[in-house]
Amino acid sequence: xxxxxxxxxxALGIAxxxxxxxxxxxxxxxxxxxxxxxxxxxEFTDRMSDAYHQQETRLSEIIDDAKGxxxxxxxxxxxxxxxxxxxxxxxxxxxx
Numbered sequence: 279x280x281x282x283x284x285x286x287x288x289a290l291g292i293a294x295x296x297x298x299x300x301x302x303x304x305x306x307x308x309x310x311x312x313x314x315x316x317x318x319x320x321e322f323t324d325r326m327s328d329a330y331h332q333q334e335t336r337l338s339e340i341i342d343d344a345k346g347x348x349x350x351x352x353x354x355x356x357x358x359x360x361x362x363x364x365x366x367x368x369x370x371x372x373x374x
Contacts, residue, residue, distance in 0.1 A: 302308035 299312075303312060
């Protein structure tokens with residue numbers, strides 16, 4: 279019952295918003311206000327988009343740096359294991 283009541287109020291709110299926007303849009307001053315609102319919303323979304331892309335670029339650079347560090351660590355570890363294996367092989371063959 280509560281859900282139905284909430285949905286009814288929600289639907290009435292949407293319908294009321296459409297009616298109010300239609301009435302405001304008929305008045306030249308209302309059109310100007312709506313145009314300013316639209317402009318501000320456009321500026322906001324542009325700024326958010328720019329900020330998102332800047333953050334995405336920063337994160338990509340961090341990930342690329344981390345991949346480079348990880349690759350270098352793997353290479354050094356492989357070299358160390360190879361050196362240890364060579365030393366062990368040399369030690370075993372010289373003790374025979």
